[in-house]
Amino acid sequence: MADVKVPVLGESITEATLGEWLKNPGDPVQLDEPIASLETDKVSVEVGSPVAGVMGDQLVKVGDTVEVGAVIAVVTEGGAAAAAPAAAPAAAPAPAPAAAPAPASSEAAALSPSVRRAVLETGVDPSTVQGTGKDGRLTKDDVLTAASNKPVPAATPAPAAAPAPSASGRKEERVKMTRLRQTVAKRLKEAQNTAAMLTTFNDVDMTAVIEARTKYKDLFEKKHGVRLGFMGFFVKAACMALKDIPGVNGSIEGDEIVYHDYCDISVAVSAPQGLVVPVIRDAETLSVAGIEKTIGDFGKRAKDGTLKMDEMKGGTFTISNGGVFGSLMSTPIINPPQSAVLGLHRIEDRPVVRDGQVVVRPMMYLALSYDHRLVDGREAVTFLVALKNAIEDPTRLLIDL
Numbered sequence: 001m002a003d004v005k006v007p008v009l010g011e012s013i014t015e016a017t018l019g020e021w022l023k024n025p026g027d028p029v030q031l032d033e034p035i036a037s038l039e040t041d042k043v044s045v046e047v048g049s050p051v052a053g054v055m056g057d058q059l060v061k062v063g064d065t066v067e068v069g070a071v072i073a074v075v076t077e078g079g080a081a082a083a084a085p086a087a088a089p090a091a092a093p094a095p096a097p098a099a100a101p102a103p104a105s106s107e108a109a110a111l112s113p114s115v116r117r118a119v120l121e122t123g124v125d126p127s128t129v130q131g132t133g134k135d136g137r138l139t140k141d142d143v144l145t146a147a148s149n150k151p152v153p154a155a156t157p158a159p160a161a162a163p164a165p166s167a168s169g170r171k172e173e174r175v176k177m178t179r180l181r182q183t184v185a186k187r188l189k190e191a192q193n194t195a196a197m198l199t200t201f202n203d204v205d206m207t208a209v210i211e212a213r214t215k216y217k218d219l220f221e222k223k224h225g226v227r228l229g230f231m232g233f234f235v236k237a238a239c240m241a242l243k244d245i246p247g248v249n250g251s252i253e254g255d256e257i258v259y260h261d262y263c264d265i266s267v268a269v270s271a272p273q274g275l276v277v278p279v280i281r282d283a284e285t286l287s288v289a290g291i292e293k294t295i296g297d298f299g300k301r302a303k304d305g306t307l308k309m310d311e312m313k314g315g316t317f318t319i320s321n322g323g324v325f326g327s328l329m330s331t332p333i334i335n336p337p338q339s340a341v342l343g344l345h346r347i348e349d350r351p352v353v354r355d356g357q358v359v360v361r362p363m364m365y366l367a368l369s370y371d372h373r374l375v376d377g378r379e380a381v382t383f384l385v386a387l388k389n390a391i392e393d394p395t396r397l398l399i400d401l
Helices: 080-086 105-110 113-122 140-148 179-194 207-224 231-244 288-304 377-392 395-399
Strands: 002-005 015-021 034-039 044-048 053-058 065-067 071-077 197-205 251-253 256-258 265-267 269-271 274-276 317-321 340-344 348-354 357-371
Touching: 015 179, 034 071, 113 140, 140 288, 197 377, 207 288, 207 357, 207 377, 231 265, 231 288, 231 317, 231 340, 231 377, 231 395, 269 288, 340 377, 357 377, 377 395
Parallel strands: 265 317, 317 340
Antiparallel strands: 002 071, 015 034, 015 065, 034 044, 053 071, 197 357, 251 256, 269 274, 340 357, 348 357
């Protein structure tokens, strides 16, 4: 037998929560095949089997806290085909619904852990799905799309009876908070309790950026292999503004102020378990294309659950784009120990005055939340104005003005 242990999860992370068992006792498993999912403060981590064989006892339950190095299960090495039937009871039970077909070992080797998990959960045969990933590889989205188009069998068992509602017809459901959500709640509350938080607003005319994007997006994608979005412009503009107003890029440690001569920009991206915030390292040294490539890679791997711990550590300034969800205005909360966060919002046509004439322009509200202990109101306003000027006249991004 081989012990399945909690792997090293990253610097300063000593424990995790068992989020889900991906294999049951008696199931055949391949070497490195995911058998459990752990939730840490930042990401979900899949635990692979140390050997090929049969899944044995599960030593912890879903929701239990486990430390790095702890044994959570055992796997019996070898003999998968012979050992699996032995787990069944002697008396044949009533026929059960067919289990999700596991991909063959040759196919499994070509599938990423997140794709294998999706195949097992949905019952989709991977050999029948056309992959849209690199070199035609199957992605998690391919499997989920195929599952949604899968015809429902004619003889579908009747669903289990729902819990009886109360006399008033109202129902409640209690779900334990995930470890990630607990950590987010704790850190956000700590930020409110510690920082003297204030938010300053401005708006920005997106005409020039939209025109540039429309004019060059096809050439940009052809040359760099990634779409030209708005975040590349904003990250680049923020780096320029942070150079001029270093306090916005600083932090407080004890009775000292730490100023950074680099810009590690945290960007909020959507993941299945919620928003995660990976960091673009040394963003001030990257081109708009380099920034867009990094963000695109983060977004893809956030969906696949393959972001690494180290990629979400640190960060000197955060940009959060609520506009992709339709937000008009917000007051974002800073991510300690950072001193500021920039909130982007949806673009909408609004009447504005230009040269004495009322015209319609695509406008966006900007919100800068900052720690007033470190950043003064004048500095916050100056930062937003510098950012606004760079977005409204993107040539400034080329000549560092």
